[in-house]
Amino acid sequence: MATNIKPNHTAPPQLDEDDDGFGFETEAAEPAEQVSSVIAIIRIIAVLGMGLCLSFGLFISLVGVKGLLVGVPSMLAAIPLFFLMQWAEKWAARSSEQGTGDRGQ
Numbered sequence: 001m002a003t004n005i006k007p008n009h010t011a012p013p014q015l016d017e018d019d020d021g022f023g024f025e026t027e028a029a030e031p032a033e034q035v036s037s038v039i040a041i042i043r044i045i046a047v048l049g050m051g052l053c054l055s056f057g058l059f060i061s062l063v064g065v066k067g068l069l070v071g072v073p074s075m076l077a078a079i080p081l082f083f084l085m086q087w088a089e090k091w092a093a094r095s096s097e098q099g100t101g102d103r104g105q
Contacts, residue, residue: 033096035096036092039088039091042084042085042088043085043088045081045084046082046084046085046088047085049078050078050081050082050085053075053077053078054075054078056071056074057070057072057073057074057075057076057077057078058071058075059071060074
């Protein structure tokens with residue numbers, strides 16, 4: 001029952017440097033515009049705050065009328081966070097138009 005089994009070790013096909021192996025050309029993506037870390041942190045805090053305010057407000061509103069007294073103001077607390085995020089977007093756009101950013105370069 002001894003058979004002569006050879007291992008199937010085949011070399012991978014040689015690809016050119018520009019060849020991605022799929023047979024079609026891909027264009028390089030344009031680099032994304034970078035924003036400062038301060039603006040990114042403001043965006044993260046605003047989005048998390050809006051989500052927490054709305055979810056907590058809706059959850060507490062399920063309790064009843066007394067829950068609405070806490071839930072509605074909690075949901076309304078998301079509005080200033082939305083405007084904080086809009087202000088950060090305008091600040092980022094203004095600093096990118098000037099080309100200086102907030103680093104003073």
